Structures are given as structure tokens and as C-alpha cells.
Amino acid sequence: MTSLVYLCARPQEGAAAAEYESFRSAMRLSEDELERWDLVRDPLPADASSRWRGAVVGGSPFNVTDPEETKTDAQRRLEASLARLADDAAAGRIAALFTCYGIGVATRALGGEVTRAYPEDTGPTPVALTADGRADPLFGALAHRFTALTAHKEGTATLPPGAVLLAENDGCPVQAYRVGDRLYATQFHPEPTGHAFTERMAVYRDGGYFAAPDYDRIAAKVLAASLSEPPRILRAFATAF
Known part of the structure; x- marks a missing residue:
């Protein structure tokens, strides 16, 4: 139990590979220090909590609020x-x-509400903050x-019971929270550089996140x-755990 793991939730392999590199770079870890596990294709190992000392979870085109009948078996x-x-x-x-x-x-999963x-x-x-x-x-x-x-x-509309709100803004009141001292969650992306994010935007250009003609703007x-501050969260996580 010496390494951390990046857990992939993206079906698009190119976007997933780039996201892994963004996490690894922001955390200042080698490939041996940050493993990869593809949750789209393989479930979380039964021994995950003893195999790895910590995990970072990336983004996805999936939404937890998608109607259950529209979710694929892979998403479930x-x-x-x-x-x-x-x-x-x-x-x-x-x-x-x-x-x-x-x-x-x-x-x-922890009893809060997503909307x-x-x-x-x-x-x-x-x-x-x-x-x-x-x-x-x-x-x-x-x-x-x-x-x-x-x-x-x-x-997030309602925090899970016991969660501590760490960051907020007007558009989305819950930007980050902590549960206990080992679970952290952010609504924003802490890992990408601006360049990496624009490359991700190109992958999801027709995904409904923005009007495709607005890409350049x-x-x-x-x-x-x-974007100096968000990666510092990841470096702190890698050091603390």
C-alpha cells in the first residue's frame, strides 16, 4: 500500500489518458507513484482500501442525476x-x-442531494474558501x-450529513467539502492547466457543455x-496521504 491511484470515469480513452497526466503532473508524482485504474471497464477491486493509500477521481460526461433508465450498465x-x-x-x-x-x-452515496x-x-x-x-x-x-x-x-444541493463546506461561490454554492479527515470532494477541476483544459474542451465540444461555435472565445x-491555486490541493493531498 505505497502508491496512490487515479480512478478513470471517462469512456473516451484519449481524454482519460490526458486527465491522468494532468493529475500526475499536478501531484508531482511518477507513473510508479500514481497508478491508473479504469472504472468504466473494470469495477473497483475488492481490496482497494488496502491496495492503495489514496485515490483521486476524475471527471466524466456521465451525470449522477441522469435518469436511471438511461444509464448504461457501465455507468451503473x-x-x-x-x-x-x-x-x-x-x-x-x-x-x-x-x-x-x-x-x-x-x-x-453519503446521503446528500445532487441537483x-x-x-x-x-x-x-x-x-x-x-x-x-x-x-x-x-x-x-x-x-x-x-x-x-x-x-x-x-x-450539490445538500451536503452529506457530517460534511464540512470548504469552498463556495454564487453559481454553485458547494465547491468543495470534507467528510471526516480522509474524504475530500471538489466541484471544480483542480488538475488541468489551461492548455490541457482546452484540449479536453475539444473532445467534448458537442457534449452540451457549451455552444460549439464559442470554443475559441x-x-x-x-x-x-x-490557475495557481487548485493544483496545490492535489500536491497537498499527495503529501498528506
Whole structure:
């Protein structure tokens, strides 16, 4: 149990490979130090909480609020795996950081509410730490206000019982929270550089996150954004766990 693992929730292999590299680079880890596991094709191993000391969960074109009858078998298996990870992390058996799509699965699995009422446009958005965020071991060293990248169709309406709100903004009130001392979740993407995010935008250009003709305008805003703070969360996670 010496390495961390990136858990892939993206069916698009190219986007998944790029997301892994973004996480690995932001965490300053070698390939030996950050393993990869594809949850779209393989369920979470039964021994995950003893095999790895911690896990980071990437984004996905899936939505936890998709009607159950429209979900594929792969999505249902993936969400069951992430729900088990959330339970294990909340119980302190493994450290986990859920991002974007992952926060929705963790929120629902732990008894919170996810809604389509808080989507955010693709691109940079302001994020502010709460008082608890400013005192948090992972978030506390960040600037109290910073810019992060978002692209999502759903958000947390009600925190899971016992969750501590760490970051917020006006468009999506729950930007980050912690459960216990080993489960973290962010609505924003902490891992990509601006360049990596624009490449991801190209993959999902027709995915309903933004109007395809607006790609160049949004990409310019992304590339101009200062994104110094979000990767620091990942470096802190890799160091702490």
C-alpha cells in the first residue's frame, strides 16, 4: 500500500489518458507513484482500501442525476464502485479526492442531494474558501479567493450529513467539502492547466457543455486565467496521504 491511484470515469480513452497526466503532473508524482485504474471497464477491486493509500477521481460526461433508465450498465457499475469508495473514505479506510462528476456520486452515496439547479459554464470561475476551508489541512494554504475551472451540469444541493463546506461561490454554492479527515470532494477541476483544459474542451465540444461555435472565445478565457491555486490541493493531498 505505497502508491496512490487515479480512478478513470471517462469512456473516451484519449481524454482519460490526458486527465491522468494532468493529475500526475499536478501531484508531482511518477507513473510508479500514481497508478491508473479504469472504472468504466473494470469495477473497483475488492481490496482497494488496502491496495492503495489514496485515490483521486476524475471527471466524466456521465451525470449522477441522469435518469436511471438511461444509464448504461457501465455507468451503473462505475457509480456503484465510487459509492463504495466514498463509504470507505468516509469511514477512514482510504483517502480519496472526488472531483467534478465524482463529487456528485460521493454526495448521493453519503446521503446528500445532487441537483441540476447548479450548473456552471465551461471556463474559469471564482471560488472562495469558507472559514472551515481556511483552517483545513489541504485547503488552508490556498489564497482565500482564487480561480478554478469548471464544466458541469449538476451540483450539490445538500451536503452529506457530517460534511464540512470548504469552498463556495454564487453559481454553485458547494465547491468543495470534507467528510471526516480522509474524504475530500471538489466541484471544480483542480488538475488541468489551461492548455490541457482546452484540449479536453475539444473532445467534448458537442457534449452540451457549451455552444460549439464559442470554443475559441472560451478557450481564450481559459488560457488567460491564473490557475495557481487548485493544483496545490492535489500536491497537498499527495503529501498528506
